[in-house]
Amino acid sequence: MSVIRAKLRSRETGMTQFEKVSHFSGLHPKPAGLVLQYGTAGFRTNAKQLDHIMFRMGLLAALRSKNTKATIGVMVTASHNPEEDNGVKLVDPMGEMVTQAWEEYATLLANAEQEGLIMALQEVIEREAINMGQEASVFIGKDTRPSSESLSQAVLDGVSALGAHGHDYGLLTTPQLHFMVCCKNTEGRYGNASEDGYYKKLAQAFIQLTKHARNRTDDQKHLLVDGANGIGALALRKMEAFLQKEFQFSLFNDGSQGKLNFLCGADYVKVQQRPPQGVEMNAGERCCSFDGDADRIVYYFNDSAGRFHLLDGDKIATLISTYLKELLTQAGLDLQIAVVQTAYANGSSTRYLEDTMKVAVRCVKTGVKHLHHAAQEFDIGVYFEANGHGTVLFSKAAEERIQRLATDPNINDEKKNAACLLENTINLINQTVGDAISDMLLIEAVLAIRGLTVQQWNAIYTDLPNRQVADRRVIDTTDAERRATSPLGLQEAIDALVKKYQMSRAFVRPSGTEDVVRVYAEADSQESADALAHEVSVAVYKLAGGVGPEPEPLH
Numbered sequence: 337m338s339v340i341r342a343k344l345r346s347r348e349t350g351m352t353q354f355e356k357v358s359h360f361s362g363l364h365p366k367p368a369g370l371v372l373q374y375g376t377a378g379f380r381t382n383a384k385q386l387d388h389i390m391f392r393m394g395l396l397a398a399l400r401s402k403n404t405k406a407t408i409g410v411m412v413t414a415s416h417n418p419e420e421d422n423g424v425k426l427v428d429p430m431g432e433m434v435t436q437a438w439e440e441y442a443t444l445l446a447n448a449e450q451e452g453l454i455m456a457l458q459e460v461i462e463r464e465a466i467n468m469g470q471e472a473s474v475f476i477g478k479d480t481r482p483s484s485e486s487l488s489q490a491v492l493d494g495v496s497a498l499g500a501h502g503h504d505y506g507l508l509t510t511p512q513l514h515f516m517v518c519c520k521n522t523e524g525r526y527g528n529a530s531e532d533g534y535y536k537k538l539a540q541a542f543i544q545l546t547k548h549a550r551n552r553t554d555d556q557k558h559l560l561v562d563g564a565n566g567i568g569a570l571a572l573r574k575m576e577a578f579l580q581k582e583f584q585f586s587l588f589n590d591g592s593q594g595k596l597n598f599l600c601g602a603d604y605v606k607v608q609q610r611p612p613q614g615v616e617m618n619a620g621e622r623c624c625s626f627d628g629d630a631d632r633i634v635y636y637f638n639d640s641a642g643r644f645h646l647l648d649g650d651k652i653a654t655l656i657s658t659y660l661k662e663l664l665t666q667a668g669l670d671l672q673i674a675v676v677q678t679a680y681a682n683g684s685s686t687r688y689l690e691d692t693m694k695v696a697v698r699c700v701k702t703g704v705k706h707l708h709h710a711a712q713e714f715d716i717g718v719y720f721e722a723n724g725h726g727t728v729l730f731s732k733a734a735e736e737r738i739q740r741l742a743t744d745p746n747i748n749d750e751k752k753n754a755a756c757l758l759e760n761t762i763n764l765i766n767q768t769v770g771d772a773i774s775d776m777l778l779i780e781a782v783l784a785i786r787g788l789t790v791q792q793w794n795a796i797y798t799d800l801p802n803r804q805v806a807d808r809r810v811i812d813t814t815d816a817e818r819r820a821t822s823p824l825g826l827q828e829a830i831d832a833l834v835k836k837y838q839m840s841r842a843f844v845r846p847s848g849t850e851d852v853v854r855v856y857a858e859a860d861s862q863e864s865a866d867a868l869a870h871e872v873s874v875a876v877y878k879l880a881g882g883v884g885p886e887p888e889p890l891h
């Protein structure tokens with residue numbers, strides 16, 4: 337029925353919508369036989385394989401927009417992956433990741449052979465009963481990869497082929513696009529749907545919040561930032577002007593020379609457990625790294641003995657949830673706060689949160705979409721992946737209670753102060769998705785308000801030594817998803833290996849963003865964590881049909 341309506345409508349203008357799609361899809365042909373999955377965070381692979389995917393995601397975004405009667409976002413980025421890669425993430429009306437059912441449609445459209453594309457489109461239209469006469473609008477953003485330019489053009493072609501209105505915002509961080517989509521669909525209640533609207537909202541909240549930190553020292557106002565040679569560096573430079581000298585940073589890896597994510601950025605620092613190249617850091621100085629699309633952040637410093645200390649997503653979640661819990665107590669608000677983590681969370685962080693802080697902790701599958709959904713179940717849900725991707729969600733009811741309290745004339749100063757802090761904190765947080773710039777400003781404000789140095793923050797608990805390995809040699813990449821998780825005896829072998837070490841834990845899973853199997857291990861010492869990670873890699877190699885030489889011991 338809806339399909340027929342689409343044909344009738346378009347006939348008035350000459351070509352039917354589907355004829356137009358067929359025509360344009362010929363300009364973005366799919367290499368026969370290529371199969372890609374919508375992974376942990378969208379499609380991601382070498383940029384050369386993505387032109388048809390982008391066109392088709394433009395089509396899908398147009399359909400999703402017609403289906404929801406709202407603006408949809410398409411972000412062209414491969415985040416922390418190498419510069420040669422690219423990818424695409426779809427953003428739903430409230431700024432969240434696209435819903436699971438539509439991930440399936442994305443995979444369906446992506447893998448339809450050229451001649452089957454219209455049928456695949458029709459299937460989505462019929463299953464969702466989409467009114468093809470409905471107007472549609474799509475916001476498009478891209479990161480700084482050289483391939484992003486032509487790939488975002490391919491998205492626009494897909495959007496226009498279905499008669500939708502495409503607005504290309506050019507260079508944006510991923511969280512900026514999420515923010516703008518949400519602003520647009522809430523008629524400005526969340527902020528102004530523009531890049532400046534983003535800087536303005538966050539900068540104002542930061543300035544308000546740090547007014548509560550009396551006598552901020554110069555040290556508290558200054559931070560070293562590794563921009564991963566990506567879009568985050570450009571955005572931070574723009575943010576600088578809005579911060580009115582309330583915060584200064586020294587920016588390294590700003591993209592003027594180095595290669596994106598190469599030997600720098602949040603993922604490199606977290607996985608390698610070492611500082612990025614290109615950052616001049618003195619002992620004790622607070623530093624942070626963004627990833628390639630600025631939705632992740634990790635902190636670190638070198639101590640006077642030259643030892644490196646990493647403050648990852650778990651440490652960030654602990655800092656923020658402790659701060660919020662204290663404010664709730666001061667404000668006399670009985671709101672339930674919880675932290676959502678994944679299996680990659682350091683065991684010490686989970687123990688500290690549950691046993692010492694008495695904060696509820698939930699563990700969910702890897703991927704921000706899983707954390708985001710779980711966090712929505714609480715009044716206040718703090719979610720962070722260990723790699724530094726995360727944010728805080730406040731339920732509507734919680735926000736309203738905080739706002740009412742902040743304007744209540746009959747409360748004492750302590751309560752009023754706490755309620756105002758909570759209100760400004762809400763304004764500083766990008767609740768649509770993890771956001772390196774927003775998280776950075778929040779962390780800086782919290783450290784200043786609580787008078788904590790980075791060393792004191794780090795000492796809240798001690799990480800168990802851990803090791804994460806990703807090995808291309810250990811498994812047949814085309815079959816990674818199934819063969820890593822289900823060869824007979826693998827879990828038993830891992831269990832037996834874990835028992836050999838103290839305070840130990842290990843697991844393997846196929847990555848949803850790269851052709852690798854990830855092995856994670858933690859134990860009471862770095863030597864044990866490394867040895868366990870190696871032994872588990874060998875078990876994967878032997879039991880999951882490894883190709884190439886056996887994994888070598890870690891240094």
Ligand SMILES: CC(=O)N[C@H]1[C@@H](OP(=O)(O)O)O[C@H](CO)[C@@H](O)[C@@H]1O
Nearest residue numbers: 376377703704721723847848849850
């Ligand atoms: C261990 C790890 O850090 N995995 C990352 C990585 O997913 P994988 O499915 O592990 O490749 O990229 C995802 C997207 O950025 C992120 O959400 C996730 O946490």
Ligand SMILES: [Mg+2]
Nearest residue numbers: 415627629631
């Ligand atoms: Mg990212």
